[in-house]
Amino acid sequence: MSIHVVLVHPEIHWNTGNAGRTCLATGATLHLIEPLGFSLDEAQVKRAGLDYWEHVDVRVWPSWEAFEAELPRLGQPYFFSTKATQLFWDAPLAPVEGTVLVFGRETGGLPAELHERYADRFVSLPILSERVRSLNLSTTVAIAVYEVLRQQR
Template structure:
């Protein structure tokens, strides 16, 4: 069963680096959809302290449309948003042969067109009703979601 993490237009290299670390630790593939808010050049990666980066199964896509055309070969997509319709733990994230977890950019989330096209596949990470909190950090969200997929797979395998 394959697991894929997709960051659509990520803006902060630290978050992308942390997501890459999670992917490496769990055997997931990391997909980055351009434009990126940072460079993947060797100098920038080294400066961010990402000495493991060369080991991440990384795929970079020029556009969402390019990735979307290939999406069926990767598995069932789930889109994460503070505006999702159902809590992520109520969604069958691990059903099927592959799981694709899609996250938007730090400052704006996923584009409205994706919210419209995939509305029933949007999930949210529940949070307290505390007014100052709008969303969780991107790399934190990736970690929570990836490990929920692994938990669900473990439950279905036993």
């Protein structure tokens, strides 16, 4: 059973670094969909303090379309959005063939065309306070990945 974390157009290297650390800790693969809001060159990664980055199973894709062609071979996708009506607790996040957790960019989430095309695959984390619009991207990734692991037990 494999877990894939997909960050579509991530903007903040710290969030991507934290997501990478979660992936490394859990054996998940990290997929980054360009364009990225930062550089992955060695100097930038080192400057960001990501001393574990070389061990992360990371794959960079030039576009969503390039990644989407591979998606059926990776497993069942779940798209995370604050606009989703289904809670991720109610979704079977650990199907036998693999789980693909898809997250949008920090400032705008996932593109509208993905909301339309995959409407039945969207889930959200419960946010109980009206004062909180969303959770941090890397926090959401960690919660989702560990829920998949919990369901796999």
